[in-house]
Amino acid sequence: MKINAVELRVLKMRLLKPFRTSFGVQQDRYPLLVRLEIDGRSQWGECVAGEGPWYSYETVETAWQVLKGYLLPAVIGRDLQNVDALETLFAPVRGHHMAKACIEMALTAALAEHARKPLAKFLGGVRDRVETGVSIGIQSTVDELLESIGASLAQGYRRIKVKIEPGWDVMALGAVRERYPEITLMADANAAYGLDDADHLAQLDRFGLLMLEQPLAAGDLVDHAALQRQMRTPICLDESIESARDARQALQLGACQVINIKPGRVGGFAESRRIHDIAANAGVPVWCGGMLETGIGRACNVALATLPNFRLPGDISASDRYWAEDIVEPPFTLQRGGTVSVPTRWGLGVRVKVDLVERLTVRREMISA
Ligand code: SMG
Ligand code: MG
Numbered sequence: 001m002k003i004n005a006v007e008l009r010v011l012k013m014r015l016l017k018p019f020r021t022s023f024g025v026q027q028d029r030y031p032l033l034v035r036l037e038i039d040g041r042s043q044w045g046e047c048v049a050g051e052g053p054w055y056s057y058e059t060v061e062t063a064w065q066v067l068k069g070y071l072l073p074a075v076i077g078r079d080l081q082n083v084d085a086l087e088t089l090f091a092p093v094r095g096h097h098m099a100k101a102c103i104e105m106a107l108t109a110a111l112a113e114h115a116r117k118p119l120a121k122f123l124g125g126v127r128d129r130v131e132t133g134v135s136i137g138i139q140s141t142v143d144e145l146l147e148s149i150g151a152s153l154a155q156g157y158r159r160i161k162v163k164i165e166p167g168w169d170v171m172a173l174g175a176v177r178e179r180y181p182e183i184t185l186m187a188d189a190n191a192a193y194g195l196d197d198a199d200h201l202a203q204l205d206r207f208g209l210l211m212l213e214q215p216l217a218a219g220d221l222v223d224h225a226a227l228q229r230q231m232r233t234p235i236c237l238d239e240s241i242e243s244a245r246d247a248r249q250a251l252q253l254g255a256c257q258v259i260n261i262k263p264g265r266v267g268g269f270a271e272s273r274r275i276h277d278i279a280a281n282a283g284v285p286v287w288c289g290g291m292l293e294t295g296i297g298r299a300c301n302v303a304l305a306t307l308p309n310f311r312l313p314g315d316i317s318a319s320d321r322y323w324a325e326d327i328v329e330p331p332f333t334l335q336r337g338g339t340v341s342v343p344t345r346w347g348l349g350v351r352v353k354v355d356l357v358e359r360l361t362v363r364r365e366m367i368s369a
Pocket of ligand 2: 190238289
């Protein structure tokens with residue numbers, strides 16, 4: 001397969017509701033899309049980088065520059081029979097896994113289509129629906145939090161993740177547990193704490209959380225291991241795991257008992273698979289995170305989450321939780337038991353609404369040899 005050219009685009013899309021985490025509030029999302037011209041057809045992909053360097057050092061701007069300046073010149077015009085060839089060409093570029101991932105995932109979808117298989121089957125998936133949950137941002141009041149959780153449960157979501165930060169943690173989760181003693185509940189701190197907060201965080205143990213996601217800074221594997229020794233709640237790592245090496249070292253250190261895999265964060269499907277296997281061999285479950293994706297990135301996440309060791313519900317909510325109108329057809333909808341169905345068409349499995357993408361585009365550039 002030969003990538004003849006790649007079109008980069010940034011869209012502007014309004015989230016239905018602002019999303020607040022420990023690092024800021026987001027109302028508009030600016031997804032960076034790629035369209036590979038590959039063997040005479042188009043293959044879309046999505047980069048998960050955010051607008052600012054908060055969740056990661058990567059941003060829409062850095063991904064654009066690294067794609068245009070380094071990654072795309074290395075691959076355009078080359079014959080790529082598989083993803084290994086792509087990874088070899090990308091290897092000299094240090095980091096920038098989000099920029100790399102969008103091309104890797106688009107190429108994988110094209111290879112799946114070429115092999116006449118749905119992406120999930122091409123990846124080795126074993127499920128036709130995946131369990132999903134919701135991620136509920138930091139709210140202004142406990143009443144709003146309880147209301148938001150109530151609405152999500154009423155829609156059929158079965159796992160609730162609450163974003164926390166210092167000042168919005170023990171009290172907020174305590175109120176949730178009092179109202180909903182039985183729900184599957186977890187919390188995500190997006191690196192808002194330090195090891196000095198260990199005693200405080202250990203108070204969360206009494207809420208029977210499924211896990212506590214990324215309490216400490218991304219580079220703090222050793223401190224996460226120390227914190228895990230001081231609390232019963234399983235620690236899950238998200239920002240800390242950018243590669244299979246990170247996963248191996250985190251598990252060796254005892255820094256976590258669960259891993260959140262986002263293919264867009266770790267360089268794509270192949271690296272996600274390696275992390276999945278390392279975790280499986282260690283008896284550690286993984287689940288698929290989310291980055292407020294459009295239907296393109298969501299289709300990738302759904303496909304990945306069909307692998308066997310994705311044993312916990314993902315942050316893969318339906319399209320209508322984020323967007324008034326998704327850019328793919330059909331949109332992802334919530335099905336019985338709080339699940340999302342896995343597309344069965346070949347390749348990515350959803351059709352991109354090109355006219356809508358066109359209307360939402362705020363920046364575009366064609367990169368060719
Ligand atoms: O896509 O439903 C989603 C968002 C899930 O909470 C979510 N993602 O740390 O896991 C996380 C956050 C990162 C995204 S912040 C823009
Ligand atoms: Mg997270």
